[in-house]
Amino acid sequence: MLEPQTGAGRADELPAHGGDLALARRAFPAAPQPWLDLSTGVNPYAYPFRAPPPEALTRLPEPQALAELEAAARAAFGAPASVAVVAGAGTQALISWLPRLLRARRAAVLGFSYAEHALAFARAGAEVETAARIDELEDFDAAVVVNPNNPDGRMVDPQRLAALAARLARKGATLIVDEAFADFGGRDASLAPLMPPAGAVVLRSFGKAYGLPGLRLGFALCGAELAARLRAALGPWPVAGPALDIARQAYGDADWLAATGRRLAGAAAALDALLAEAGLAAAGRAPLFRLVEARNAEEIFERLARAGIWTRRFAQKPGWLRLAIPEGEEERVRLREALRTGPL
């Protein structure tokens, strides 16, 4: 247990991921309730789904329901029919399996980025390096690009990724493009429509864009041979019934995605204005988060936490603070007040 009112702001004790409000409560027990959680990159506007039928829980998910979900996801991502779409219980399940199935000896991640890729390759016995530039990725058996990147929003042109994948494929190597935050970027921001038949894996996450990360659902788009091994590893019932039912509704609703993208852009602009007011320019941006860079990021984190607002710090980047997009004016007022007042 952490000491009250200390700790969670210090770089040596940071949680590995956002969203851990139990930790926030332990570290800042005097903070006003309820906590405003801006520590993840989850859409505050959850998809308004119809409740799944009871059979989504009382029966084993059927192979046909899985195939239908994967077809709906393929259409939503704009992936060609030549590419396999494999659903798993969250992208994390796919991130863990890929290094084992690819059997890469040397892997590189375009950094600084989401930590779980490097961890998964290291656990599978690979030597893992962080690459600073995309052309450095060509000398590895497996290369990972998070696009848009988490947490700084850096974008690599999908045309460039397609060319890189083709070059890697000729050497028997594989490019993994994690598009966990790509849903609101439009088709031009995704490698999915340009996928080569082999040598590339695109990862997509359902929960962040649709505001339902508790369902645990993610997809790998890849060639047939890798897809078969991935399906075998995940086994016969890889996705829970509620996720199958709800995500199939959501991926069929392009209107909601477009309208919500506009709504998010408005809320993100309001956040940008609020941050500018406080003298904090966004150093990185994606539709679902902003990255702030500040000399006193630790103090800002702590001031916000004392006001019951949980943000995301990074052990390796002490000057960085990532904030999700606040839902509406009530949340922005709270954030504005917290940034304005209190000891710095």
Place this chain on the structure above:
Amino acid sequence: MLEPQTGAGRADELPAHGGDLALARRAFPAAPQPWLDLSTGVNPYAYPFRAPPPEALTRLPEPQALAELEAAARAAFGAPASVAVVAGAGTQALISWLPRLLRARRAAVLGFSYAEHALAFARAGAEVETAARIDELEDFDAAVVVNPNNPDGRMVDPQRLAALAARLARKGATLIVDEAFADFGGRDASLAPLMPPAGAVVLRSFGKAYGLPGLRLGFALCGAELAARLRAALGPWPVAGPALDIARQAYGDADWLAATGRRLAGAAAALDALLAEAGLAAAGRAPLFRLVEARNAEEIFERLARAGIWTRRFAQKPGWLRLAIPEGEEERVRLREALRTGPL
């Protein structure tokens, strides 16, 4: 697509698992609706849970909620504090990872049994054998006993399994005991309370006993070192929010488990009587299923399917037919009629 009214009864085209009603509909399109699915070993009396809060979907599951579920499961299974309890998105996710993490070169499964264990070890590169007797399991790096066994209900005394695990542990080998169907057997039927600190893994499934397999939830009970590797492989959010919330309710409700066990025993006795009436004695039994052995099992399967009743056949055991426990008299009347009438 299968040809109408043929196929799904032939041993060379059997589905690998029960519960695939889409296949049943394709193979027997003229069967009366709705289908009565007796092809799985799922409890027909689902746990009457309180609906999870919206945050179970709209937030990432928190580490503390996972720890609380694992504590509730530990108490329900009667596992000592020295044993780690690791939750995953269905026992299948654990079955797939264990061979990779144990790195066994030679594995044996006490057969005939649930096929996924042997498949998972083979995929991980192990040489896999089927053992006919429990004492044959001692010469392997990893040994698997499904207890009670699926599909024939064979039980091995947990004391005997504890002794076997201790002998295997001395050689650095591991015993995996899959207790997917153990929940209604009482603590004496489980290895969990007798777990040694290392050398044994007990697998438990939530969905079958609680009638909610769509949630996808299973547990591995094992030593600390293997548990740490399993947690790392499963990643930070291994279980969906609805499963965390509902299973925590269910594992705290020992009264429901006891009452439902009695209710199931009554329904199973009624099924036994009905089978005896039709000249079919149960050749194997567990609280959630009965196994019928008959020279004309394929004909019985097909007759039932034409009446809209889906049962479970096994490619390697053409004389076997597994039936789940029908929920009530309405389902039994339908089964009785189907067994009595129609061409044989």
